[in-house]
Amino acid sequence: MSINRMALTLRLSNRWSLVALARQDVVRRLRVAAGLVVAATMLSACSSATELWDKVTQKDDTFVEQPAEQLYNEGLFLTNEKRDAKGGAKKFEEVDRQHPYSDLARKSLLMSAYAYYQANDYDSCIGAATRYVTLHPGSADAAYAQYLIAASHYDQITDVSRDQTRTEKAIAALEEVVRKYPTSEYAVSAKAKLEAARDQLAGREMNVGRQLLQKRNYIGAINRFKTVVTQYQTTRHVEEALARLTEAYMAVGIVGEAQTAAAVLGHNFPDSPWYKDAYNLVKGGGYEPTENTGSYISKAFKKLGLG
Structure with missing residues (x-):
């Protein structure tokens, strides 16, 4: 081998040795760094665990029993x-x-x-x-607690155009006061609120019924007014409900029920302006207000002793 080739081979050998050393140094440094990261993580975990334990076991000095x-x-x-x-x-x-x-x-x-x-x-x-x-x-105070439940629902009653879930809950709670504690001082107030809440539900039925009547959905309207007559006879809406039933039944040709609605209205509320309207509707069709005692309208009022 020539001297020049030997020199070149020696230089290349030295260069590869330097590269190998450099690589070994990098690997060593990476291993050290990785070890430091693991150690730091373990220390951090230990620190967090220690802090958590301290929080669990330490006494809360901010709480003072009175x-x-x-x-x-x-x-x-x-x-x-x-x-x-x-x-x-x-x-x-x-x-x-x-x-x-x-x-x-x-x-x-x-x-x-x-x-x-x-x-x-x-x-x-x-x-x-x-x-x-x-x-x-x-x-002895259970009656008052039950009354507070009812009053809380009652005070959240919304107008008749909105959802009446609170009204229904108020009625159920008020009825509970009257049923469980009839002689308590809260029963009287509960009864008054109960009538107002029922009036509210009757008002909702009337509101929907009027809208259906205006749209000439007579059957839908009749069902709404029927609910008022059969379930809420003691509310202020019953007079109008009977008059509206007269109107709706005349519109669909069920004259017998129209005559009964007008007759019951006249018998129970003779001075009501709603009776005048109902009477004129029946007379305008060539009929007289006549009560059919077999009608649900007549039975609803006889049940209350109003017929």
């Missing part, structure tokens, strides 16, 4: 004096939470329902009052 009497009196003060009913409700709830077996716990549960009602937080009132009735059904 006597039941103090919490209860603070609740009364906030509700009655400061007009901060929601703040008062929270204090009453603390009595139940911190002293669940104390004499004031039961009373505080009812007071929290009352305070929420005063704050117009009806859902919270219903929740607290329902819990009271469930836990203490035989209590």
